[in-house]
């Protein structure tokens with residue numbers, strides 16, 4: 001099972017790299033411009049969220065893309081994603097940080113049940 005997952009993951013990475021290479025070859029000027037725009041945009045993002053943005057924009061990570069999109073949508077205010085009220089947004093069900101609010105409070109280990 002672990003070997004299968006690792007194989008699938010490396011295959012996905014290989015395919016992602018191939019897509020990026022193809023994009024570079026198809027229009028190198030556009031890719032150069034894109035890199036410059038990504039660098040400029042990354043500089044405007046709060047430091048703690050830059051990695052998420054770069055994983056999305058440079059490494060084409062879909063999960064990071066969803067996270068970065070939601071974070072950008074709410075001006076990088078994490079709590080605003082949790083409280084998002086845009087029920088019709090296509091990303092509503094996929095938005096990050098919602099599991100943190102669904103966690104049950106930790107039970108006190110010393111509490112006795114009668």
Ligand code: SF4
Nearest residue numbers: 070073084086089092
């Ligand atoms: S789910 Fe909410 S926070 Fe995420 S992109 Fe949509 S409107 Fe913005």
